[in-house]
Every structure is written in structure tokens, then in C-alpha cells.
Amino acid sequence: MGRRDHRGPRRPQRRKTVLRARGEQGRRAGPAAESFRCAGCRLDVPARAVGSAHRNHCPHCLTSLHVDGRVPGDRTSDCGGRMTAAGLFARPDGEWMLIHRCASCGELSANRVAGDDNALALVRLAVRPLTTSEAARRTLAHL
Amino acid sequence: MSNTEPDFICLHCGLTVSAFAPDGDERDHCPSCLTSRHVHDQHDDGVSDCAARMTPLSVVVPSDGRWRLVHRCVGCDELSEGVVAGDDSPLLLMRIAVRPLAEPPFPLELLGRV
Numbered sequence: 001m002g003r004r005d006h007r008g009p010r011r012p013q014r015r016k017t018v019l020r021a022r023g024e025q026g027r028r029a030g031p032a033a034e035s036f037r038c039a040g041c042r043l044d045v046p047a048r049a050v051g052s053a054h055r056n057h058c059p060h061c062l063t064s065l066h067v068d069g070r071v072p073g074d075r076t077s078d079c080g081g082r083m084t085a086a087g088l089f090a091r092p093d094g095e096w097m098l099i100h101r102c103a104s105c106g107e108l109s110a111n112r113v114a115g116d117d118n119a120l121a122l123v124r125l126a127v128r129p130l131t132t133s134e135a136a137r138r139t140l141a142h143l
Numbered sequence: 144m145s146n147t148e149p150d151f152i153c154l155h156c157g158l159t160v161s162a163f164a165p166d167g168d169e170r171d172h173c174p175s176c177l178t179s180r181h182v183h184d185q186h187d188d189g190v191s192d193c194a195a196r197m198t199p200l201s202v203v204v205p206s207d208g209r210w211r212l213v214h215r216c217v218g219c220d221e222l223s224e225g226v227v228a229g230d231d232s233p234l235l236l237m238r239i240a241v242r243p244l245a246e247p248p249f250p251l252e253l254l255g256r257v
Binding site: 087094099 | 185186200202209215222224227233237239241246247248249
């Protein structure tokens, strides 16, 4: 594994007061809703996630919901569209981040992966640039 | 970059870049170091007054199979996305594309057993 071992003790994740937005499932149950329904695969997802205090995407199909504006957790967007996972990148400390694109308005957002995210879906997303044969072949041919 | 300035100078490497790529697409990043500049805002769908440098972050592939490059603003952390031009540095592009696979959060060998 080419994993880096300079991961020092990291600052604990900030607590946010997460509000429920229009279009967000579980809204009627109030801020302390136990679970939400995935907009992509209809899985009933428990709100508690492993390794993350703020679950914002489905662990099975990685789909999210467009409820936040500029600041994560601010719930100021009135789009409410489905956000599909478009790509991945690795933070300097080695942690993977997901890039979501709103299927309704095209906006992008970056989110941490959670500990119980579908590993197969994550790796499929990571190798996606290499499996789109034409673009990858052209890039490799010009190396 | 807007049409009123035909060429622009890269904020990172100082290269003078033509506004259009050889395949006719309008450029939004430097072909040499892939750095962009924050001029479009994805929230208000208009012009951003940030104008800070944007570093290349990730390669995403929509359903049409063309690579698109996602940038993040150094100044305000906004994301933007643009098409990959034909003369963009292939080495840097491939580096960005395979970077997550070099640091997997779980052992990739175990995937064969899933």
C-alpha cells in the first residue's frame, strides 16, 4: 500500500446544527430524524454514519440531495435536486473526497466519504477516468 | 476567461495562453499547469469578483465520455468544472486521474472477494 504515514492527530469535526430543508426526507420528524430515504435508490439510510458526524449521501449508491448553499450544512439552497457522485479526489492527507453534481442545476460540491460507503461504488468511481477508453487512450498516447 | 481578452497569462506558471484551444473550445485553464482563475460563480450563475487562482482537483467523466477537469478556488474554496482541451498536459491529467488509487482508504486487494 502506498499509504502515507504522516497522518497526525486531526482536529475533530466541527459540530453543526443541521437544519432540515425543503425536499429533504425525514423533515417531519424534526431535526433529530433517525433516518432518511435516498433520492437515488430509495434505501432507508440511518442518519448515524461511521467515521462522520454528518452523513450527506447514501452509502449504497452515493447519491446526495442539493440542500446546501455555499457553506456545507447551511441548508440555504432551494434547488432540492438529486446530486449524483461525479468523481473522486484524494486530500493531501490521503482521505478520499466525493464530488457531487446536481442533476437539476449542475452545481458541484465536495463531500467526505463515510466509513460505511459502498467500496465497490467508490472504486468504480475512482477508475472511471481510466475506463472511458477514448479519452484515457488519447491521454496515455500523448504522455 | 472572457472573449474581450484574447490571450491570458497563467496565474501560476506565467505562460501566455491563447483564449481558444486547437480544437476550437474556449479555454478556462492553462494547458501547461492546468491552473484556472475564479471568474465564474456557480451559485449566482454570474461573474465572480474573487479572481483568485484555482488549482486542478479532479477528473470527472460525464456520460459522454469526455474528461472534465474540476478546479477549486484557493481564495474561497468554490468548485468549477471545464472541458479538457486537446493540448492539456497529459502527464498532469493522468496524475490527477490516478491519484485516488494511489492512496485507497481501504485495501484494494480485498475487493476481489466482495
